[in-house]
Amino acid sequence: MIKAIILGHNVYGSYMKQFIDRGYNRIVDEYGGEEIEPVAYWDYFGSTASDDADLPVLDHEMVRAFFEDGSAEILIVPQECYVGLNDYLTAFILIGIDLGNVYIAKSLDRSISSKDEIMDMFTPYYSCGTLPYMEFHVADHCNLNCANCEHYSGLVKEPVFPDFEKFTNDLHQLRKYIDTIGLIRILGGEPLLNPQVEDYIKLVSEVYPESVIRVVTNALLLRSMPDSFFETLNSCREGSGVHISLYPVMKDHIDPVISLLKEKGTTYAISPLMETFRKQQSLIPADDEELAQKYTHCYQKGCVNLYDGKLASCFLPFTTKYFNEYFGKNLPEDGAVDLYEDGLVIEKIMHRLSTPFERCRYCREAVEQPWHVIHEPSILEDWV
Ligand code: SF4
Ligand code: SF4
Incomplete structure (x- = not known):
């Protein structure tokens, strides 16, 4: 299990968790990959979701602590959140997140019809266009x-x-x-x-x-x-x-x-x-x-x-x-x-x-x- 923080305690973060739980993790075995365990949301933008979140909601300092003690290994950034960020590099670098551990998730605002598309959902930051x-x-x-x-x-x-x-x-x-x-x-x-x-x-x-x-x-x-x-x-x-x-x-x-x-x-x-x-x-x-x-x-x-x-x-x-x-x-x-x-x-x-x-x-x-x-x-x- 790869432990992941999802950026955004909002509708995109919530959809992303559901996609991982109900889509990605159900088929990843077939592709020889590892399941992802969402461990928390990063409340980067200020909460827009309800208080009864299905995962812990972290501020910047808590995100840092999660990465430092190994409670999180990767950061997943829904594309809808990423394209709205203009100081993401500052935030990630200040917190000490290695950009090699950041994955940009393609938009869920489209129909995903094949297993290959599901497996192709996450792109490493350095490879994302x-x-x-x-x-x-x-x-x-x-x-x-x-x-x-x-x-x-x-x-x-x-x-x-x-x-x-x-x-x-x-x-x-x-x-x-x-x-x-x-x-x-x-x-x-x-x-x-x-x-x-x-x-x-x-x-x-x-x-x-x-x-x-x-x-x-x-x-x-x-x-x-x-x-x-x-x-x-x-x-x-x-x-x-x-x-x-x-x-x-x-x-x-x-x-x-x-x-x-x-x-x-x-x-x-x-x-x-x-x-x-x-x-x-x-x-x-x-x-x-x-x-x-x-x-x-x-x-x-x-x-x-x-x-x-x-x-x-x-x-x-x-x-x-x-x-x-x-x-x-x-x-x-x-x-x-x-x-x-x-x-x-x-x-x-x-x-x-x-x-x-x-x-x-x-x-x-x-x-x-x-x-x-x-x-x-x-x-x-x-x-x-
Ligand atoms: S900051 Fe530079 S570009 Fe902007 S109005 Fe002043 S001189 Fe022009
Ligand atoms: S520190 Fe570097 S990136 Fe920032 S404004 Fe100066 S030259 Fe540009």
Whole structure:
């Protein structure tokens, strides 16, 4: 018996336990496999199920204890829960769960008609072609130029757009390895500066029709967008729409934007007003101990970014070049996987996305700074 914790004390966790008890364990013998014993639910999202759970319900610390004393050997993550997670790596690593002991369960929201399908239900994390989240730039530059923008958009002095044809090929190349993405965010820089932004939305919706798509914008240009922009977003999977990052310059101008979005019937979310910004960059490399500490707690390592045919666990492998060029520095620009690399396999991609890299040595504990736009010309204090 393999002792398993199921992530989620919710309807998906409950269905998963029933599937294991009534489906998987009844036939696994025939395939020479071992039965799974669900030992607990991990109350990761806060309970949505009734209190009379059929298994113990654990918080984060209790999950850690179960793994440490051998009461649990593996973690089973229902796909419906996994695609909604954006900081799963942080949570798993903090608790000390080896990602080699994590299994992503395929969705139960479909008919399963054969024993082979039942046996094929659990995929090791490193082999699963599923990402909870991915983002990509459609413009590297911005019309706001905030200091401490982690994408260094204020240092991009000329318009920089990806080549649409190349991006189309890159997205199809990604599709060979990753077949499901929960949430795809189109951002920058300021994505609404790209006159082809609708083409990108349509493309993503064609290649990943089951993904929720969000355009992340500072909203300065939203009221000048044509009707077709909103119609295109409205035609994507339910939940798709606009995410507004609300900066002080828009504070007194946001009401008409909200009215417009309501009028267009476009789903939207607005961040809290960002009067401070996180500064986390250093020019002094962290030692191995600090690196491990920083990476373990970094919630951005799940911000998987696709850029110029490469995939990385955050945007910094791609945007650090702007900082280096502007200030004549030499921070590492490593950490990405080339999707066209010979012999590439999904396991290599997933390992890369969950491993610290040299650029991480220059990220530190974030300090909140008052929000402001960069100096002109920019100075190091805008960033470091
Ligand atoms: S609005 Fe966003 S992308 Fe633009 S400079 Fe500010 S933080 Fe960067
Ligand atoms: S470079 Fe590393 S530590 Fe810095 S934000 Fe990206 S993943 Fe996190």
